[in-house]
Amino acid sequence: MALIGWMRPRTLAGQTILVVAASLALVQLISFSLYYLTQRNQWITVAAAPGVIRILEALDPREPANPFQRNRAVRSLGVSTELPPMRGDDAPEIAARADELFRTAGLVPLEVRAAVDEPQGRRRLPRILGRANGQSPPRIQVQLSVKLKPDRWVTVFTRAAPIAQPIFQRVVVQTLFFYGIVLIPLVWFTRRLAAPLRALTSATTRVGTPEGAPPVPEIGPDDVRGLATAFNAMQDRIRSMLEEKDHMLGAIGHDLRTPLTALRVRAESVPDDRDRERMVATIEEMQRMLDDILSLARVGRDREPPQRVDLAALADAALDDFEDMGMPVERSEMQRAVVNVHPRAIRRALTNLIENAVKYGGQAHVSLRVDRDRAILSVADNGPGIPEDRIEEMLQPFTRMESSRSRDTGGTGLGLAIVRAIASAEAGQFQLRNRAEGGLLAELSLPLVP
Amino acid sequence: MSTRPHLLLVDDEAAIREPLGSYLQRSGFRVSEAANAAEARKILAGNAIELVVLDVMMPGEDGLSLCRSIREQGEMPVILLTARTEETDRIVGLEMGADDYVLKPFSPRELVARIKTILRRAGGGGTTPRETAGGASLYRFEGWTLRADDWTLSGPDEVAIPLSTADFRLLQAFVTHPRQVLSRDQLLDLTQGREAHAFDRSIDNQISRLRRKLEDDARAPSLIKTVWGGGYMFAADVTRE
Numbered sequence: 304m305a306l307i308g309w310m311r312p313r314t315l316a317g318q319t320i321l322v323v324a325a326s327l328a329l330v331q332l333i334s335f336s337l338y339y340l341t342q343r344n345q346w347i348t349v350a351a352a353p354g355v356i357r358i359l360e361a362l363d364p365r366e367p368a369n370p371f372q373r374n375r376a377v378r379s380l381g382v383s384t385e386l387p388p389m390r391g392d393d394a395p396e397i398a399a400r401a402d403e404l405f406r407t408a409g410l411v412p413l414e415v416r417a418a419v420d421e422p423q424g425r426r427r428l429p430r431i432l433g434r435a436n437g438q439s440p441p442r443i444q445v446q447l448s449v450k451l452k453p454d455r456w457v458t459v460f461t462r463a464a465p466i467a468q469p470i471f472q473r474v475v476v477q478t479l480f481f482y483g484i485v486l487i488p489l490v491w492f493t494r495r496l497a498a499p500l501r502a503l504t505s506a507t508t509r510v511g512t513p514e515g516a517p518p519v520p521e522i523g524p525d526d527v528r529g530l531a532t533a534f535n536a537m538q539d540r541i542r543s544m545l546e547e548k549d550h551m552l553g554a555i556g557h558d559l560r561t562p563l564t565a566l567r568v569r570a571e572s573v574p575d576d577r578d579r580e581r582m583v584a585t586i587e588e589m590q591r592m593l594d595d596i597l598s599l600a601r602v603g604r605d606r607e608p609p610q611r612v613d614l615a616a617l618a619d620a621a622l623d624d625f626e627d628m629g630m631p632v633e634r635s636e637m638q639r640a641v642v643n644v645h646p647r648a649i650r651r652a653l654t655n656l657i658e659n660a661v662k663y664g665g666q667a668h669v670s671l672r673v674d675r676d677r678a679i680l681s682v683a684d685n686g687p688g689i690p691e692d693r694i695e696e697m698l699q700p701f702t703r704m705e706s707s708r709s710r711d712t713g714g715t716g717l718g719l720a721i722v723r724a725i726a727s728a729e730a731g732q733f734q735l736r737n738r739a740e741g742g743l744l745a746e747l748s749l750p751l752v753p
Numbered sequence: 754m755s756t757r758p759h760l761l762l763v764d765d766e767a768a769i770r771e772p773l774g775s776y777l778q779r780s781g782f783r784v785s786e787a788a789n790a791a792e793a794r795k796i797l798a799g800n801a802i803e804l805v806v807l808d809v810m811m812p813g814e815d816g817l818s819l820c821r822s823i824r825e826q827g828e829m830p831v832i833l834l835t836a837r838t839e840e841t842d843r844i845v846g847l848e849m850g851a852d853d854y855v856l857k858p859f860s861p862r863e864l865v866a867r868i869k870t871i872l873r874r875a876g877g878g879g880t881t882p883r884e885t886a887g888g889a890s891l892y893r894f895e896g897w898t899l900r901a902d903d904w905t906l907s908g909p910d911e912v913a914i915p916l917s918t919a920d921f922r923l924l925q926a927f928v929t930h931p932r933q934v935l936s937r938d939q940l941l942d943l944t945q946g947r948e949a950h951a952f953d954r955s956i957d958n959q960i961s962r963l964r965r966k967l968e969d970d971a972r973a974p975s976l977i978k979t980v981w982g983g984g985y986m987f988a989a990d991v992t993r994e
Contacts, residue, residue: 564859566858617915
């Protein structure tokens with residue numbers, strides 16, 4: 304598996320290098336095949352020519368050869384009526400080449416046969432590998448038999464050197480050399496190409512976070528540089544949109560608070576007590592809604608770094624507040640569990656959950672447990688729960704159970720949406736489910752500090 | 754008539770200033786109104802104002818800046834009117850020297866209650882030591898750190914322990930009055946001024962809860978000492994940041 308992984312690189316640099324290296328290997332293969340074929344072709348001529356020449360020398364009466372030479376040529380020829388036994392492997396290519404050579408010289412043989420006899424045990428390998436130890440290669444015996452007339456065969460034995468080129472070594476050395484020339488600049492170049500892309504990737508993951516993404520260095524080839532420039536421009540636009548959003552929310556918050564405050568002050572002069580109380584309650588509900596909308600919009604935009612917080616102490620503090628106000632809350636014994644969060648945000652989430660449990664479930668039971676590397680804060684109630692098919696919907700902003708839309712329970716329908724937004728901003732998870740024994744269970748899980 | 758305390762109300766929004774002014778008058782105060790910092794300075798220079806109710810967000814010179822300059826000139830109490838924004842919690846800890854603040858939209862009755870409390874403190878011969886001008890966002894004592902902006906206490910291991918509202922206020926009362934004997938009434942006064950709902954736990958219960966958080970042995974406490982017949986004393990030096 305690791306090998307396959309290594310063979311199939313995932314990065315731009317790796318893939319480019321792999322493709323180029325594979326193409327280079329293919330080119331080398333083709334070029335060496337051509338080289339080898341040429342070499343072989345030459346060797347066939349080299350193997351065929353001496354025999355042909357001797358036969359021609361011996362036969363050609365016009366050849367003004369000196370008698371000694373002619374004698375020697377004739378002596379080395381074997382003449383027979385039948386095809387003599389062939390020594391070694393049949394070599395039709397050499398025979399064909401010899402036939403061509405005879406025809407070029409004006410002799411038309413009826414049939415040409417050739418055989419090659421290599422020293423034992425060294426058939427092809429030495430020809431390919433060459434000699435590493437510098438010994439002269441064993442010579443190969445070539446038998447050439449020519450049928451000049453229907454019952455006359457002339458046979459000659461000659462020797463030829465094998466193809467002595469150390470082809471394999473040359474392939475390796477040359478390939479490494481080319482790889483060096485091509486791949487070293489390529490590695491440098493792809494890294495130069497990939498570095499700005501990596502910077503862009505890491506910057507992209509931080510777009511929209513409170514601290515924002517750092518500007519990407521505008522380096523590399525023009526098209527990559529163009530991407531970085533475009534990204535930086537986009538990042539600027541996003542930043543200014545987010546700032547505009549914060550600014551606008553702040554302005555809405557302030558601008559709505561002023562008339563609300565004016566109303567609140569004037570409501571105090573309403574003489575009828577019941578009317579006044581109702582007005583004040585309505586104003587306070589509008590105020591809560593405004594607060595909730597603003598908090599939901601600002602979740603995760605906290606610029607302060609998270610701190611290590613004891614979740615058990617946080618739950619205790621929130622529960623103490625509810626107890627001090629005389630609300631029906633219960634707690635299990637909680638063990639210390641340290642998480643890295645914004646304590647105000649988590650406290651806000653827990654407060655929302657306890658408020659919901661008290662409001663819709665009659666009371667809240669809070670417990671904390673540790674499950675491997677996560678701390679899980681649970682708020683259970685004894686209420687009617689939520690139908691399974693509506694649980695997901697309840698996490699959406701402005702969703703409330705039909706039965707709870709009445710005046711007396713109030714609520715903005717933002718409480719759970721805020722909890723979910725906080726959970727995801729703090730690297731946690733939030734889920735709701737119905738308990739088997741009745742009632743709703745809300746669980747907020749956060750990663751423990753290792 | 755001369756016993757009616759003279760207040761200065763500074764708010765740029767006439768929609769708030771005018772009805773609030775008449776409400777405060779109906780509640781038994783003499784009220785001067787100013788729409789901006791410049792007008793406020795004029796009125797302060799020409800009248801014997803006893804307390805200033807000041808809006809934080811104002812065009813031109815804002816409330817915090819005016820508050821700081823009032824504080825530099827004397828001991829006149831200031832109550833800030835502020836919107837509940839992210840900065841609110843930090844404003845509490847800022848070096849602005851306000852005596853109290855209320856969040857908009859506030860209940861006018863509550864504002865009146867706060868004004869009365871502060872005037873009583875300021876004029877009543879010091880029944881309760883006034884919170885020292887200028888809060889801080891960090892208080893350090895004996896290896897502990899109290900953060901006023903997110904109500905957490907952290908020990909030497911730097912793991913934050915969030916505090917309940919009551920615990921935080923009690924501890925804040927102690928760290929702002931270190932090495933002073935505070936009676937139960939003074940502690941109630943210092944911790945309960947802020948919101949309408951009363952804490953039904955007794956101060957003694959709250960003290961023991963706080964001692965547990967501070968790992969202070971209740972039988973031989975070293976941080977929050979019980980003063981026989983007198984109340985409690987915070988026996989540590991506090992540095993502020």
